[in-house]
């Protein structure tokens with residue numbers, strides 16, 4: 001992993017899972033990754049206190065997480081803000097590197113393990129890579145986090161580039177597209193932007209749910225889409241939900257996204273998880289017994305990224321302790337690992353907590369009564385079910401006494417809107433989230 005932002009995000013995520021929220025917010029969140037060179041990552045900290053704290057208390061963890069992420073030993077170097085004016089500064093608003101423009105060579109069809117939850121998506125991806133712009137345009141993958149949507153997208157790009165090195169492929173996240181577009185406006189380079197995005201054979205846009213609410217970007221993307229589509233150029237999109245479930249996505253985009261094929265990816269079953277781990281262990285030359293693979297696969301059931309993270313953690317643990325990998329070592333390595341998998345949290349549990357919080361019965365919460373004291377908690381519970389679990393809108397509707405998915409969508413939209421300004425609601429939702437995901 002060489003992309004500084006991706007590496008830093010991964011390390012921060014590991015810290016987040018390991019330290020208290022107070023420590024995270026006050027001591028880790030303010031840190032900024034500045035540069036990575038010669039296996040040294042320079043971290044900028046706001047005060048000498050932060051520097052001392054990182055040096056004394058966070059360095060070992062940092063080394064572990066960096067190793068887990070890269071399988072390389074990376075040393076931290078701490079500087080205090082303004083201590084080193086010459087260093088290129090990376091901030092959230094103005095990244096000093098270009099995000100995700102290239103294809104990841106590791107994400108190929110060969111390294112993708114096929115299982116029940118992804119076989120349709122895999123088959124569609126393969127068809128598109130062989131006959132781009134013909135059968136399924138656009139191809140739209142949707143599903144929960146870390147299930148291989150990006151991987152398949154890159155696999156299409158890698159395959160097409162492999163067949164013809166002249167293929168013009170562009171991979172962007174929807175955020176990178178937005179940033180490029182804003183930059184083009186600010187610097188008066190819209191024409192260049194259009195050239196860049198409209199003269200392609202394959203455009204891959206990841207996580208398009210982040211287009212929600214971005215009117216200008218949607219407008220530009222609409223024209224980009226049309227230009228490519230009319231030329232029979234292939235477009236592949238991913239999102240965490242179906243196009244019509246993305247709030248505030250223009251109808252004309254929703255309808256265009258439906259022109260092609262939408263296919264979901266669901267979490268892998270145990271067999272597939274073991275196969276994924278085996279394949280990764282082989283690729284990384286990790287010597288690991290079968291029963292240990294089965295043990296790790298049994299610990300994580302909803303997210304392949306976490307599955308890979310667990311394997312890296314076991315590898316790092318064995319490396320740092322100079323011990324052979326076996327199930328007992330894996331169990332020690334994974335002890336205390338707070339998995340962010342959403343599978344443990346169920347809709348009934350959310351209903352129970354929300355009903356308890358607002359002192360109403362679960363029957364009312366799931367029922368049809370239209371009084372305000374019940375409607376609001378019901379909408380909040382639906383909102384939380386969508387935010388904190390992988391359930392689809394129809395499934396949430398079913399769990400709330402058989403409501404239509406448009407009712408669920410309306411409830412979620414309503415809460416999202418109120419959350420913008422209603423401080424009491426913000427506090428309630430925050431409290432409930434803390435109760436549900438301590």
Ligand SMILES: Nc1ncnc2c1ncn2[C@@H]1O[C@H](COP(=O)(O)OP(=O)(O)OP(=O)(O)O)[C@@H](O)[C@H]1O
Nearest residue numbers: 111112113144145146147148149150151276304305
């Ligand atoms: N079936 C699979 N076989 C092999 N590796 C997989 C498979 N599914 C996912 N992975 C790996 O899991 C990791 C996460 O996958 P990916 O980034 O593609 O997920 P995603 O669905 O795009 O998630 P997000 O919504 O968070 O972007 C990647 O390293 C990917 O290679």
